[in-house]
Amino acid sequence: MPTGTTAISSEELKSITEVFEGLITSLKPKLKGSDEKDIRKAYELSLDAHKFQRRKSGEAYIFHPLEVARICHEEIGLGPTAVICAILHDVVEDTPINLEEIYELFGPKVTKIVDGLTKLDGLYNVDNKNAENLKKVLSTLVEDVRVVLIKMADRIHNLRTINAMPKHKKLRIAAETMYIYAPLAHRLGLYKVKVEFEDICMRITDSDKYKEISNKIKASEEDRQRYISKFIGPLQQKIDKEGIKYRIIGRPKAISSIFNKIKTKNVEFEEIYDLFAVRIIVDVPLALEKSVCWQVYSIITDYYKPIPERLKDWITTPKGNGYESLHTTVIGPSGRFVEVQIRSERMDDIAERGFAAHWKYKGVKSDDNVYDKWLGNIRTLLENQNGDAIDFLNDFKTNLFKEEVYVFTPNGDMKILPKGATALDFAFDIHSDVGAQAVSFKINNKLVPMGYVLQNGDQIKVNTSKNQSPKEDWLKLVITGKARSKIRSSLNEHKKLSAELGKEALIRKLKNLKIDFETNTDLIASEYGFRNRPDLYIAIENETIKLQDLTKRFEIINGELVKLKVEETADTKESVKPRPTKSKSKSEIIINGQIDESFDYSLSTCCNPVMGDEIFAFLTTNSGMKIHRFNCSNASNLFTNYGYRILKAEWAKTASRNFEVELKITGIDTGPGVIQMLTNEISNHLGVNIKAFSISGEEGIFEGNIKIIVKDKGQLNTVISRIKRIESISTIERTIV
Helix, strand or coil: CECCCCCCCCCHHHHHHHHHHHHHHHHHHHCCCCHHHHHHHHHHHHHHHHCEEECCCCCEHHHHHHHHHHHHHHHHCCHHHHHHHHHHHCHHHHHCCCCCHHHHHHHHHHHHHHHHHHCCCCCCCCHHHHHHHHHHHHHHHHHCCCCHHHHHHHHHHHHHHHCCCCCCHHHHHHHHHHHHHHHHHCCCCCHHHHHHHHHHHHHHHHHHHHHHHHHHHHHHHHHHHHHHHHHHHHHHHHHCCCCCCEEEEEEEECCCCHHHHHHHHHHCCCCCCEEEEEEECCCCHHHHHHHHHHHHHHHHHHHHHHHHHHHHECCCCCCCCCCCCEEEEEEEEHHHHEEEEEEEEEHHHHHHHCCCCCCCCCCCCCCCCCCHHHHHHHHHHHHHCCCCCHHHHHHCCCCCCCEEEEEECCCEEEEEEEECCHHHHHHHHHCCHHHEEEEEEECCCCEEECCECCCCCCCEEECCCCCCCHHHHHHCCCHHHHHHHHHHHHHHHHHHHHHHHHHHHHHHHHHCCCCHHHHHHHHHHHHHCCHHHHHHHHHHHHHCCHHHHHHECCCEECCEEECCCCCCCCHHHHCCCCCCCCCCCCCCEECCCCCCCCCCEEECCCCCCCEECEEEECCCCCCEEEEEEEECCHHHHHHHCCCCEEEEEEECCCCCCCCCEEEEEEEECCCCCCHHHHHHHHHHHHCCHHHHEEEEEEEEEEEEEEEEEECCCHHHHHHHHHCCCCEEEEEEEEECC
């Protein structure tokens, strides 16, 4: 959101003009007809509209839309129309300019895209404005994907310039980015964008780890470059002899990617064998791409021993987002593992820039509808969504899967589904009616339950019945957005029918009792504990409430229902006694800049914050305030879907309590001495209390979980640092549920 009222100075205007003219120069090869005239018109309009606005950093606001336009063109590969829309993307939202003026100046296409990029106004009757706005943007995917791609460019620039924002806003933006934008970038094949999203967000949420890994990568840069040169030397000679036009790139993996491997594989930085990848990109005609890539693979494996299980052939079977490449891991000089990626220039363009680049090559392959299939699933979500923005976002997110499973119909047609998808997901993927009427499944001619998790290569046959319909518990058996959306839609239709039948039954009952329906129904609903009439009607139809029992709760006086009085007994008196409130010492948490001892808060058990951790507060519906760490595994979901319940939180200067932390430790099993070493270091040398300790050993290694009591993060870091020094310890990490 722009701030400030200081006009643009002459010096700033000179810089702005240079930036804009640089954008025009880079666009020249793509400009046709009135493109340049329209871009200049958009620039003049945006410059005038934003002339008194500034960003948090103090920079003139117009630099932002110009940079978003540049990213759209140069980094994502979009054309003049997208550039015009990027320049205009904030004028309707943040200035007096309206959509009618945009329509008059630029026509319907630009207006529709700018409208898609404009946040919804007047969201006063919804719980989560952020979720509603995200839903609006994502809903444009099936009409014009450029809305989402421009939004990606907008998010990239906001993240690159996020340092001027306060910490709690950085966290909100990072959480939303990791929840929706990074997975969406992956699904659209925007690899570079996805990596940048993940790296910047990690720098925000876990700055210590980010700096640690970044420093280690920099420290090893010279050694890495020497090794890459040594590795590719003999390969270049052979590829040159074959007359293949190519280029080779060697670079380290993303910091966030390395961190994820450290966490998932439970290893140290130095133990990750594929810290960098070598990419060989061949420049050959389309018809020769596949054969030349395999030829290069053969050259590599002639020199270096491959690891068979690490071969990934995404040329023969591209990923669901259109990604094509041949991946292998080989044992290079000095016994080091090296990942090699082999692809064509066309494949590399699609791998780096995804959706926008894909359409540049549309028609060159038989599977050029890869995005059409995915967008078809999104269209289904939009057709069946019930108006709940959070449900929509959660269903949408399941369509942004990274890992895939390849399965087949009885006719041999291949289907790509997210890893973890079930037989019932497959049925809904075939057709909504097939899913809704599914009664049994055969996988490879063997009968399996609906919730069977699909494996690569499975062939599935679905048996259906017209008498079948979706059940409530089916929602627990599926993971895809399409299946969940269709099941919910069917259940809602069933509920509507039940409500209508229940309402008719209540009308008949009250008519027989000569009681007015409208003036008495809300009283009945309240008495039975229902928030609204439809829930009451459904309960009547399901016979949860029996209408013949109405006279046991009410008496009829002058045609009105009157609640029967209940005699007060010792039991009822006891039941309404107020619960004693827990006495609490002086608050250790500052909420929204204030220490208020009336706040009922507790430390969340999913991430166990300790004093010194960066934290935020989440207002639950029935458990008061929960305090979470910034890098809690639940943070992205909470900020994106329930941002309206998030409060700024920080520690007071002193805390009058201790904190429980669980550490996971692995290492070499040296026998009974391991337990003694650990307890001696923690309890005797550091004076830290151990609350619980479990350890198990197998085949020479051990894994232990230790719960300790610490005063703050500083003491915790000391414990971790000291344990790391023990020779037999391999890894130690603080657990996050």
